[in-house]
Amino acid sequence: MEILQSDIVFLTDEDRTRASQLPVGERQLLIKNLFVPYHTYNLGYDAIRTLHMPVAGGLPNLGVVGGLIGPSRCGKSMICEAYVANHPQRDGETGVEHPVVCINASIDMSRRQVGSRVHRFTSSPHRILSRTDPIEWTVDRLLKCRTELLIVDDAQYLFFEHRLAWSATEMFGVVKDVLDTKKVSVMLVGDSRINKFVFDIDAFKNRGYRHSDLEPLSNTPEDLEKFGALLTSIDRRLPFAKPSQLARYRDDFHRYSEGRIGLVMNVVQEAGYRALNDRTACILVEHLRAAVHRMVRPGDDANYFGYKSRAM
Structure with missing residues (x-):
């Protein structure tokens, strides 16, 4: 059994009691896959x-390239997973x-590996597929x-991380080949x-490349208030009989994570x-300390x- 991106909220004492009585494996998965919009x-x-869809109720925007930029563990992958989940296969x-379609790039990734990961993501039976060469x-x-949007997570690995010039050029060629169809858009995450690479390439820049920059929540009063609300939202999704009062430890969570949701969720x-x-009955401070x-x-x-x- 797998629970993906659980957004179940336990608001009442009765809800929490029922959650605390679920089989331990289900509770473990609810914690592992806990998902909080913030x-x-x-x-x-x-x-x-x-x-992807610039006009509500309109048509997909095809053949364009964009970037979702931010430091590690600020929640970019979770956002990508949620977007894919809301646009399932049909x-x-x-x-x-x-x-x-969403694939993860990796260090020294080859064109063949890109093809293999696209194939793995779309591995459900498809009557008209006949090619056997993963390069294609x-x-x-x-x-x-009929893919409208290809999301490449950790896309910096396509172009950097000790890549040789010819290897980075090969990865640029993969993305350009997709865009040149004018039937698929690409989001580089x-x-x-990524911005440094793209703005030096006219083939990307001339396609109206646009980027959005994500930053972790800072330690300004406004951001700390949002960060505390995030901890409360996490608390409401934990399958325990009582609230864990995570917001009480807001400053410790923020100091450790520097406002990055991924590090918060690790703890x-x-x-x-x-x-x-x-x-x-809930997560205790000694559990946070040990973690x-x-x-x-x-x-x-x-x-x-x-x-x-x-x-300890």
């Missing part, structure tokens, strides 16, 4: 939507269609699956180096698993959740 998420999701006249899967498969998941093992103790960067002297004053 300020940065909304900005990123809207950036993808406006590239039955078409010639087979299964995938309106939105990227464009051919996207067209036959990753860090700020919450680890602490949640510990609470399940201890069969407590962060294993994750803190060497040399970081901050006393998150007071873990240094306790024996």
